Amino acid sequence: MCSASSDLTAQAKIRNAAIAHFARDGFQKTNLRAIAATAGVSPGLVIHHFGSKEKLRSVCDDHVLRILIQRADNARPSGMQDLFREYLSNPEEYRLQVQYMLRAIEEDTPAAATFVDTLVAESEEILRAGIADGSMRPSSDVRALAVLTVLNSVATLTMPPPLARALGYERFGPDVLRRLALPTLELYTHGLFTNDTALKAARTALDESPQKRD
Amino acid sequence: MCSASSDLTAQAKIRNAAIAHFARDGFQKTNLRAIAATAGVSPGLVIHHFGSKEKLRSVCDDHVLRILIQRADNARPSGMQDLFREYLSNPEEYRLQVQYMLRAIEEDTPAAATFVDTLVAESEEILRAGIADGSMRPSSDVRALAVLTVLNSVATLTMPPPLARALGYERFGPDVLRRLALPTLELYTHGLFTNDTALKAARTALDESPQKRD
DNA sequence: TAAGCTCCTAAACATGTGTTCAGCATCGTC
DNA sequence: GACGATGCTGAACACATGTTTAGGAGCTTA
Numbered sequence: 230m231c232s233a234s235s236d237l238t239a240q241a242k243i244r245n246a247a248i249a250h251f252a253r254d255g256f257q258k259t260n261l262r263a264i265a266a267t268a269g270v271s272p273g274l275v276i277h278h279f280g281s282k283e284k285l286r287s288v289c290d291d292h293v294l295r296i297l298i299q300r301a302d303n304a305r306p307s308g309m310q311d312l313f314r315e316y317l318s319n320p321e322e323y324r325l326q327v328q329y330m331l332r333a334i335e336e337d338t339p340a341a342a343t344f345v346d347t348l349v350a351e352s353e354e355i356l357r358a359g360i361a362d363g364s365m366r367p368s369s370d371v372r373a374l375a376v377l378t379v380l381n382s383v384a385t386l387t388m389p390p391p392l393a394r395a396l397g398y399e400r401f402g403p404d405v406l407r408r409l410a411l412p413t414l415e416l417y418t419h420g421l422f423t424n425d426t427a428l429k430a431a432r433t434a435l436d437e438s439p440q441k442r443d
Numbered sequence: 444m445c446s447a448s449s450d451l452t453a454q455a456k457i458r459n460a461a462i463a464h465f466a467r468d469g470f471q472k473t474n475l476r477a478i479a480a481t482a483g484v485s486p487g488l489v490i491h492h493f494g495s496k497e498k499l500r501s502v503c504d505d506h507v508l509r510i511l512i513q514r515a516d517n518a519r520p521s522g523m524q525d526l527f528r529e530y531l532s533n534p535e536e537y538r539l540q541v542q543y544m545l546r547a548i549e550e551d552t553p554a555a556a557t558f559v560d561t562l563v564a565e566s567e568e569i570l571r572a573g574i575a576d577g578s579m580r581p582s583s584d585v586r587a588l589a590v591l592t593v594l595n596s597v598a599t600l601t602m603p604p605p606l607a608r609a610l611g612y613e614r615f616g617p618d619v620l621r622r623l624a625l626p627t628l629e630l631y632t633h634g635l636f637t638n639d640t641a642l643k644a645a646r647t648a649l650d651e652s653p654q655k656r657d
Numbered sequence: 658t659a660a661g662c663t664c665c666t667a668a669a670c671a672t673g674t675g676t677t678c679a680g681c682a683t684c685g686t687c
Numbered sequence: 688g689a690c691g692a693t694g695c696t697g698a699a700c701a702c703a704t705g706t707t708t709a710g711g712a713g714c715t716t717a
Contacts (some may be wrong), residue, residue, distance in 0.1 A: 238696075262675055272697045276676060278694090345605040359636075366633055372479060372625040374635075376610050378535050378647045383606070384598030390551045391559035392597070396590050412588040418642040419580055420634040421588075423572075428632040431624050454663075474704055487668045490706060492664095662715075670707070677700070684693085 240278050243266040247275075248289045252329035256286055256336055290340035293329045298347060312348075312382060317403055331387050348379050385409060448543040461489075462503045466543035470500055470550055471629060504554035507543045508548050526562075526596060545601050562593050589615055598625060 234267075236324040237245070246267035261282055279285040295351040300315075315323055333341035338442035359365030368374045388401040398405050422428070459643070460481035465474040475496055479486040494498040514529075514537075529537055547555035567589035573579030580623070582588045602615040612619050 242464050261676090262674075269474060272675085273677080273697075275450060282675065327619055334603045334605055341603075342605045342608065345603075345609055349609045356543075364653055365547045365635055366629075366637055367625060368629060370622070370626050373610060373632070376636075377605055377626050377630070379609075380444070380598055380606050381595050381716055383603070384594055389548045389555075389559075389597070391548055391556045392563070392594050394556065394591055395559055395563045395593075396587060403620060404548050407649060408584070408587050409591055410649060411642075412582060412584050414642045414645045415580075415582060416588070416630070417635045418639050421579055421592075422629045423578055423580055425632050428625075428628045435624065476704075487667080488665055496705065506690080536691090546714085658717105659717080660715100662713105664712085664714100666709105666711075668708090668710105670705105672703100672705085674703085675701090678698090679696105681696080682694085685691095687688105687690085 239268070239270055239274060243270060243275055243278060243285070244289060247285055248293060248329050249325060251289060252325050252332055255332055280334060286338070287340075289329070290333055290338050293326050293333075294340040294344055295343060296326055297330060312386070313406065317384065317406060327386065331383065334383060335387070346381070347384065349375050352376075352379050385413075452617070453482070453488060455483055457484060457489055457492060457499070458503060461499055462507060462543050463539060465500065465503060466539050466546055469546055473550060475560040503543070504547055504552050507547070507556055509539050510540055511558060512545060527599070527620065530600065531620060541600065545597065547600070548597060560594070563589050566590075566593050574586075599627075 233442075243264060247259070247264045248265065250264050261275050264285075265275050275282075275285065279288060312327065316327055330341065330344055334345060353371060356365060356368070356375055356378075358372050360367050360371070370392050385406070386401075389407065390400050393399070393401045393405055396405060396408060398408075457478065461478045462480050464481065466477070475489050476486050478499075479489050482489075489499065493502060526541065530541055544555065545560055548559060567585060569583070570579060570585050570589055570592075574581050574585070589603075599620070600615075602619065604614050607613070607615045607619055610619060610622060612622075
């Protein structure tokens, strides 16, 4: 934990405070006075340095994005599987940035789009490699499968409280992740259905109505 | 479409307008003036009938919950698979209610908790039945598997825009659902991995550190 | 017709919050 | 030492938004 605030510039202190607040409460619910208070600074200074709340968010976005992307570059070929590992093993700092980015994805910021594109691309690459070396099953739509895996991963990490409580936990956390690990891998290893009637039914259903205008 | 507003009481008009706004924009971003305008009514009347914005939300929650639950009771044994079918086939009305409830889940309202509990319970029931009759594989943790399937279903329906765009669509919609149907069913039928090394690794990893305090 | 009730509106009120502004302190430079 | 630049503060401003309130319109009832 290097939250030594004394040797950071006020700009950096504000940015870090903003990241923490945005990650925990979301952009809209966070007000500048709270950020300023956490940074130990006056509300006016936030605007003075960043121009507006929106520009501050943009700076935070880029900052977190750069950290996450560069981390992903270190531990190639990362993918979202690593996201879980790091989330489980790493101390608070990384978790905060992941949390922040998940919020950004929900709120659809430009940085989130870049991050998601990276995740999907990495995921697709891993899938193609796995299919090539025989460790993974061929898919009728690798791109869609990549999106699906990323979607499910993101969903797990952003699990809404009601679902966490349905498992008996107060809210999402490492415990929930561990609880879901085995069922998830069982699903990815053996599937769920013992026959392919559902799959066949879907294939014929999709063939009959290729795309329905709605 | 029966949005004949003339023969509805003002209370009902306000409630319906609120449901539409909450579903589209979320609770916080929606302001009472917008609801009042959609309902063709003055802002004061909203408070006059419902007491506060929060109480209005509560009424909407219960209203949508009742509709969705009762619909689920008609077409037993529903589960979330039906959620997709209805979402694809049904006209706007039902889609709106589903949208509303998904928002409520994100924002963790009491009605959402009830709805999620119902979904998970139905899901678990279906899984146990499927396992019993041999159409589904046994699981080491049926409850967790039920939560996992609901989670993935909810995630698909609430797909964040960046992920929809990664598939080449402007935003989530029926087209995305159809595109993901096949990969999803392939996953549920055959799994993804061709061997169980990952599963075994997870089993041993979980055995070694049953629960790590963090 | 008058009283009273219900439904409803328009304006005002209160508060939260992003932003601006005038000025103060500190520090480097001539 | 004067002076200007930089970093910063506290108060004020502007606006959005939930809520309150005084009162009006139309209906029922005596």
